[in-house]
Amino acid sequence: MNADKQSEIPGGASVLASRIDASCRVPLLALFGGAALWLVAGLALSLVAIMTFHKPDMFADCPFLTYGRAQAAANDLLLYGFGIPAGLGVMLWIFARLSQAELALPLVPVVAANIWHLGVLVGTVAILLGDSTGFAWLEFPRGSSVLLFAAFMLIAVSAVATFGARRERELYPSHWFLLAALLWFPWIYSTANLFLLAHHPVRGVAQLAIDSWFANNLVFVWLALVGVGTAFYFLPKLAGRPLQSHYLALFSFWTLILFGTWCGVPQGAPLPAWMPAASAVASSLLIVPLIAIAVIACKTVCGANVTCKGGPLCHVKFGTAAFILSGLMLVASGCPQILRIVEFTWFGPAQAQLQILGFFAIVMCGVIYELLPRVMGFGLPFPKFVRLQHWLFMLGIVLWAGSLAVGGVEQGMKLNNPQTAFADSTAVALIFLRAGTTGLLFILLGSLLFAANIFAMTLKWKIARLKSLLAAVKAPLETAPASASLRRDQEVKS
Amino acid sequence: MRNGFSVFLAVFIALGLSWCGFVLGSAKQLGTAKQAAVLNSSDTWPLQRTGDATLGLQVYLANGCAACHTEQVRQDGVVCDVVLTAAGKKPTVVSNLVSTLKLTGLTREEADADSDKISAAGGTVETHVVATGADISRGWGIRRSVAADYLYDYPVQLGSLRAGPDLANIGTRDPDLNWQLVHLYAPQALVKGSAMPPFRFLFEVRKINPGDAPSPDALKFPKDFALPAGCEVMPTPEAKQLAAYLLSLRQDAPLYEAPFTPLMSKP
Numbered sequence: 001m002n003a004d005k006q007s008e009i010p011g012g013a014s015v016l017a018s019r020i021d022a023s024c025r026v027p028l029l030a031l032f033g034g035a036a037l038w039l040v041a042g043l044a045l046s047l048v049a050i051m052t053f054h055k056p057d058m059f060a061d062c063p064f065l066t067y068g069r070a071q072a073a074a075n076d077l078l079l080y081g082f083g084i085p086a087g088l089g090v091m092l093w094i095f096a097r098l099s100q101a102e103l104a105l106p107l108v109p110v111v112a113a114n115i116w117h118l119g120v121l122v123g124t125v126a127i128l129l130g131d132s133t134g135f136a137w138l139e140f141p142r143g144s145s146v147l148l149f150a151a152f153m154l155i156a157v158s159a160v161a162t163f164g165a166r167r168e169r170e171l172y173p174s175h176w177f178l179l180a181a182l183l184w185f186p187w188i189y190s191t192a193n194l195f196l197l198a199h200h201p202v203r204g205v206a207q208l209a210i211d212s213w214f215a216n217n218l219v220f221v222w223l224a225l226v227g228v229g230t231a232f233y234f235l236p237k238l239a240g241r242p243l244q245s246h247y248l249a250l251f252s253f254w255t256l257i258l259f260g261t262w263c264g265v266p267q268g269a270p271l272p273a274w275m276p277a278a279s280a281v282a283s284s285l286l287i288v289p290l291i292a293i294a295v296i297a298c299k300t301v302c303g304a305n306v307t308c309k310g311g312p313l314c315h316v317k318f319g320t321a322a323f324i325l326s327g328l329m330l331v332a333s334g335c336p337q338i339l340r341i342v343e344f345t346w347f348g349p350a351q352a353q354l355q356i357l358g359f360f361a362i363v364m365c366g367v368i369y370e371l372l373p374r375v376m377g378f379g380l381p382f383p384k385f386v387r388l389q390h391w392l393f394m395l396g397i398v399l400w401a402g403s404l405a406v407g408g409v410e411q412g413m414k415l416n417n418p419q420t421a422f423a424d425s426t427a428v429a430l431i432f433l434r435a436g437t438t439g440l441l442f443i444l445l446g447s448l449l450f451a452a453n454i455f456a457m458t459l460k461w462k463i464a465r466l467k468s469l470l471a472a473v474k475a476p477l478e479t480a481p482a483s484a485s486l487r488r489d490q491e492v493k494s
Numbered sequence: 495m496r497n498g499f500s501v502f503l504a505v506f507i508a509l510g511l512s513w514c515g516f517v518l519g520s521a522k523q524l525g526t527a528k529q530a531a532v533l534n535s536s537d538t539w540p541l542q543r544t545g546d547a548t549l550g551l552q553v554y555l556a557n558g559c560a561a562c563h564t565e566q567v568r569q570d571g572v573v574c575d576v577v578l579t580a581a582g583k584k585p586t587v588v589s590n591l592v593s594t595l596k597l598t599g600l601t602r603e604e605a606d607a608d609s610d611k612i613s614a615a616g617g618t619v620e621t622h623v624v625a626t627g628a629d630i631s632r633g634w635g636i637r638r639s640v641a642a643d644y645l646y647d648y649p650v651q652l653g654s655l656r657a658g659p660d661l662a663n664i665g666t667r668d669p670d671l672n673w674q675l676v677h678l679y680a681p682q683a684l685v686k687g688s689a690m691p692p693f694r695f696l697f698e699v700r701k702i703n704p705g706d707a708p709s710p711d712a713l714k715f716p717k718d719f720a721l722p723a724g725c726e727v728m729p730t731p732e733a734k735q736l737a738a739y740l741l742s743l744r745q746d747a748p749l750y751e752a753p754f755t756p757l758m759s760k761p
Contacts, residue, residue, distance in 0.1 A: 052691045056682065060692040067691050068558015134555030134649040171501065180505045187509065191517055196649070202525045205641045207650045209520035213512065254508065261512035266654065268568045270639040272523055278515065344564055344656040415656060418631030422659050426689055429657065 016100065021375045023102035024093050025461075027158075028375055030113035031089035032368055033458055036451040038081025038120060039361065043444040045074035050440060053433045064128045072139045073127040078356050079137065079219065080148065081120045084185070085113065086364040087226040088155050091178050093371050094233050095159050098175060099166030105158045112154035119147030135207070137215040138192050145193050149186065156182045173249035177229025180257060181222055188217045209271055216264020219352055220330060223360045224256060224323065228293055231320050234367055235297060238313040239304035244296060252292035259285040263330055267339045283334025290327040293320070310387030315366020318394055322358035326351055329405070341416060346429055347408030350401045357443060358397040365389065365450050372457060381456035385449040392446035399439025407432025530642040533748040540645055543742045550739025553732045555651060557693065562657035565743065567635035569627040572753065573598070574605035582616035591615050599626075622755040633667065634660045635745055637752040643745045658690055665744040672714050674737040675729050683719045696733035702726050 049070035051058050059065040088109075096103045103109075123140030126132070132139040140148070159182055163175070192214040195202050202210065236243045243249060262282030265275045297320045301313075308314040329351040332338045342348070369386050373379050380386065407429045414425035529538035543551075554560070576597045581588045595608050609619045625637045639662055644650045668674060676683060679697050681690040702708055702724055712726035721727065729737070748754050 053689055056689055056691045057694075058691070060694040063557070063695040066557055066693070066695075068561045069556075071561050072558050130556035132555060132558065134560070134651060136654065176501065176505070179501065180509065183502070183505060184509055187513065191513065195517065195521065201648060202521050204524060204527055204645045204647065205650060205652075206520045206524035206527075207648070208644075208652055209524070210517055213516040217512070257505065257508045258511070261509060262515065265516065268566070269652065270566060270641050270643065271520070272641070275516065275520065343568075344654065346655065346657075348654055411656075416628045418628045422632065423685075423687060426657065427687065430689060 017097070017374075018377070020096045020100075020102050021093075021371075022377070023106055024096055025375050027092060027103065027106055027109035027113065028089045028372070029458055029461070030110045031085045031092075031116075032372070032454055034113065034117035034120075035082045035086040035089070035364075036447075036454040038077045038085075038117075039447045040444070040451050041124075042074050042077030042081055043440065043447050045070050045077060047437070047440055047444060049074055050433065050437050053430055054437070063130065069128055069130065069132070072132055073124050075137070075352075076127065076139055077120065077124055078361070080123070080140065081117075083223060083356060083360050083364070084152075085116055086368065087181070087223070087230075087360070088152075088159075090230050090364060090367050090371070091181070091226065092155070092159055092162070093375065094174055094178065094230065095162045098168065098172050098233075099162055100168050101162060101165045103158065104161035104165055108158045109155050112151040112158075115147050115154070116151035119144045119151060122147065133197055135192070135196055135211045137218055138196065138211065142193065142197050145189070145197065149189060149193070152185055152189070156186070172233070173243065173246055173253065174229045174233040176250065176253045177225045177232065180253070181225035181229065184217065184225065185222055188214050188222070205269070205271055208269060209265060209275055212264050212266060212269075217261055219355055220263065220327075221257070221260045223355060224260065224327075227319065227323060227360045227363050228252075228256075230367055231297065231316050231363055234312070234316050234370065235300045235320070238308070238311075238316065238370065239301050239306055241300055241304050244299035248292055248296050252289045252296065255285070255289040255292065259283075259289065263334065266343065267334075267336060268343055280334045280336065283331050286327060286331050286334075290324055290331070294324050297321075310390040312366040312370035312386070314387075314390050315362050315369070315393075318390070319359050319363035319366065322354055322362065322397065326355040326359055329354065341412040342408055343412070345408035345412040345415065346404045346433070347412065350404035350408055353404060354397065354401040357393075358401055361447075362390075362393050362397070365393070368450075369453070372454070376457055376461055378457075378460070380453050381460060382449070382453050385453055389446040389449045392442045392449070396439040396442030396444075396446060400436045400443060401439075403432040403436035403439065407436070524641060527641065527645060529645065530640075530749050533750060533753055537747070539642055539747040539749060542646055544738060546735050546738035547742035548739075550735035550737070550742075551647065551651070553696075553736040554739055555649060560651040560653040562653075562655060562690070563659070563661045564653035564656055565660065565662045566639040566652050567629045567637070567660060567662045567745065569625040569630055569638035569752075571627075572623050572625050574600045574602055575622045575624055576600065576605050576608045576612070577620045577622055578612065578617055579620050580618040582618060584616050588612060588615050588617040592617070620755075622757075623753050625752070625754050629660065632659075635663045637745065637748070637754045639745055640749060640752045642749060642751075661740065661743055662745050663743065665741045666746055669741060671737055671741065674740050675733060676713050676715055678733060678736065679713060679727060679729075680715075680719065683716060693733070696730055696736065698728045698730060699725050700728060 048065055049067055052067040063069070092103060092109060119140070123144035126141045126144060127139050131141050133141055163179070192210060195210050196207055201207065232243055232249055259282045263279055263286060265271065265279035267276045267280060269276060297317070301317060306313060308317065329347070333342060333347070333351070369380065410432070411425045411429040414420045414428055415422075529540070532539050576595075578588070578592055591612060595611070597608060600608065605621045609621055612619050627638075629635060630637075643662075644652070673684065677685070678693045680692050681688040682692070697713070699722070708726050709728060712728055715721060748756060
């Protein structure tokens with residue numbers, strides 16, 4: 001079975017495809033528009049946060065932009081603001097395409113997208129005002145969590161309804177990944193909120209166990225499910241070859257959810273010994289799905305007669321490679337000998353940044369560039385930006401995540417040697433952080449290009465809609481005299 | 495596979511396994527934890543924080559201090575040191591014996607063997623349990639952090655990055671309130687080259703009326719710190735709470751899972 005089932009059905013397929021695309025138009029614009037905005041805002045806030053390491057007293061009199069707040073808000077904006085809505089939008093489109101059916105309940109995701117973005121706005125403002133919950137990757141306060149949860153469930157309803165109405169009964173591997181993601185987010189998010197933020201939160205370090213389980217399952221597993229599921233749909237489509245092979249894809253899916261979900265409990269943490277041990281075993285087994293995914297991606301893309309030239313295929317290829325690397329970093333952190341060095345260093349943030357920006361953001365941007373022209377029915381306003389963004393992102397990620405990771409290892413070696421003063425370990429990390437800032441700047445520029453394309457497209461579509469609306473308003477005015485004269489004629493006759 | 499429901503069920507079980515393990519498992523095992531007994535003592539651990547320190551935890555998390563500071567000490571293991579407390583009736587024999595033995599960095603069995611030999615020669619010894627590791631050598635703690643240390647904290651702020659030093663025992667390492675407040679106001683004034691952002695928004699700079707004495711609450715700066723003339727820096731209630739929280743951070747009770755021998759203050 002080919003990912004692009006349209007190609008198997010000549011003739012009527014293209015009409016159906018354009019009907020499916022049109023049904024996704026408004027929901028996808030609502031999801032992607034906000035996502036693009038939050039991507040820019042999140043990266044800008046990241047840059048603000050990192051400025052503290054260039055000039056510590058930059059925001060000494062401004063509580064809203066102090067490092068701890070800006071950093072948390074930036075991370076949440078990238079993950080909740082950009083990552084999840086972008087992933088959901090792409091998921092809706094893939095479901096509709098694979099189902100050979102129009103998007104079910106198209107109004108629901110539009111409402112949900114607005115609720116989601118409102119939740120992100122409320123949460124971010126709350127963090128900047130100092131109302132964070134204090135749990136990593138769960139900083140948004142309860143009110144905002146409720147909005148996010150409700151919005152996700154609404155989108156899930158539309159996605160599942162589209163899936164249920166599918167005309168093509170056979171399941172494609174992407175289905176598995178994306179359906180699991182639909183199930184997993186509400187599960188982990190409600191668990192984390194109920195156990196950590198409800199009226200009777202769990203006591204003591206149980207909070208740490210649940211928070212690190214949640215953080216790993218959101219940042220690593222959920223993004224992997226959506227990102228890899230998307231890549232398994234788009235790699236064959238863009239490379240023009242079938243996925244190699246379905247069985248291996250299912251194998252990688254099962255091993256990913258069996259092993260990936262158990263990772264993430266820090267090894268040295270003051271927790272009962274079985275938890276870090278289980279986590280260490282799981283993270284060494286994680287190498288299995290990583291190899292499987294790498295093999296699938298290589299065999300699908302290699303030998304394809306397509307040059308990508310910085311286009312969407314390049315985005316997805318680079319993103320998949322970044323995912324393998326980020327997974328390997330997670331595997332390495334599960335190994336006690338390596339963890340002794342990299343624990344509590346910038347190596348951890350490097351892995352998270354690689355996962356969110358290097359893997360997920362770049363896959364999503366590439367895929368959105370590919371599907372949005374189809375959905376809108378007209379081409380990208382700035383097609384050259386696609387290639388430029390690819391280069392900016394690629395260079396930026398290598399500089400940013402690379403220098404954080406190398407800086408983390410250097411910092412860890414100094415940290416573990418008690419003969420070295422602590423200040424030395426900070427100083428060596430500072431050099432790398434400052435070098436990495438350039439990379440972050442490149443990524444921010446790339447995200448501006450992405451946002452420019454999305455917003456220009458939205459604007460063009462809104463203007464076109466306004467014109468057609470005006471035409472519709474004018475139309476009856478032109479026919480009015482005719483009907484009026486007709487009525488007059490009838491009156492005369494009677 | 496064509497059946498959506500069987501897929502759903504299988505995925506549900508596969509994902510649910512980790513939930514049962516880490517969420518249900520930890521809630522069951524740790525959720526009902528009670529205070530731990532301090533070794534060789536009738537005390538329990540941890541101590542409840544004072545009201546100010548509890549409020550200070552909220553200031554700590556509102557400003558995201560855990561983004562750069564951990565509150566957990568790691569250790570590699572424990573060793574035993576044998577310490578001679580009294581030489582007994584034959585001091586020369588004992589001191590000759592002691593000079594031939596290795597008395598620090600021993601395993602439990604070696605320490606027992608050494609103390610048996612010294613006791614047989616008439617000396618009195620004590621065996622001290624000492625934790626080892628890079629964090630311990632840095633003076634960040636005297637034992638590793640254990641679950642009991644965080645029993646009363648909500649939310650637990652363990653942190654995962656050491657852009658700044660560990661704070662698990664900052665209350666015993668720097669117990670001076672004024673030092674903590676000055677460090678929050680101007681970290682670079684006390685620690686040269688510190689990358690910590692100053693938290694000036696937690697303080698209020700005000701003019702001293704001519705003839706008035708400076709407020710007893712005002713910060714006392716080191717001599718080379720340039721403060722505008724005729725001004726004093728007053729901590730806001732948040733700054734005081736945060737400092738109280740920092741001073742309350744200590745993990746210095748010997749526990750069953752993290753034993754060490756407390757050193758008696760020298761006479």
